[in-house]
Amino acid sequence: EVQLVESGGGLVQPGGSLRLSCEASRFAFSSYWMSWVRQAPGKGLEWVAGIKKDGSEKFYGDSVKGRFTISRDNAKNALYLQMNSLRADDTAVYYCARDVGDIVATMFDYWGQGTLVTVSS
Amino acid sequence: QSALTQPASVSGSPGQSITISCTGTSSDVGGYDYVSWYQQRPGKTPRLIIYAVTNRPSGVSDRFSGSKSGDTASLTISGLQAEDEADYYCSSYRSTASLNVFGAGTKVTVL
Secondary structure, three states: OOEEEEEOOEEEOOOOOEEEEEEEEOOOHHHOEEEEEEEOOOOOEEEEEEEOOOOOOEEEOOOOOOOEEEEEEOOOOEEEEEEOOOOHHHOEEEEEEEEOOOOOOOOEEEEOOOEEEEEOO | OOOEEOOOEEEEOOOOOEEEEEEOOOOOOOOOOOEEEEEEOOOOOOEEEEEOOOEOOOOOOOOEEEEEEOOEEEEEEOOOOHHHOEEEEEEEEOOOOOOEEEEOOEEEEEO
16 A cells, blocks of 8 residues: 655754655655645644656645745655744644645645644744 | 635534535636545544545545535535544645645534
8 A cells, every 4th residue: 555654843943944754655656746735733734835746846835935845856755845944833744645636736645644843942 | 825614513413414515716616626525533644535526536435425516515424424523624726826725624523
């Protein structure tokens, strides 16, 4: 079965940076769009960013545009999220999700277990 | 950005049918057949249960069905079971601002 395993979360101070990773296995990683989706504690889901199969196109939610950067390494079956200028409202569980629509951010059929990012002084 | 509008909670007795609405605009729900629904049980990761408005992934019970009329999409759960207690989120592709928007979620309680 498809596996997505996130890592890199932790406690960071406001204004700091963090890089999340997602290791994918048991499917043809380079054949799929991929996205990051987050969920603040006790809150709903929010799409964060998405990236095309070959990494040539990247898209971002309004709340992270200019601060976060999504990337991928198809040779390593890995997805990344570089998060800069972190704010308290970025505190959330960050999920890596396989994006199976024909365009970005339409349907997410597999999700990782998530990694918690806490932004606090 | 405004989330899609869902009722905060819906409840029903075992065996009954319930419907969860998800209202957006012509820039998202009404403009595209890219509405999906996710089930999230307590402490678990989201699970895709409906995609492209009406389609069920393999392995999802046929008790779950989706539909859309205008700017409002709906998820119907028939033959409600205790295991259906969860939060349900709708999602849609959006042509303006962020490319995807989720609803705030609906908590389903089986009485």
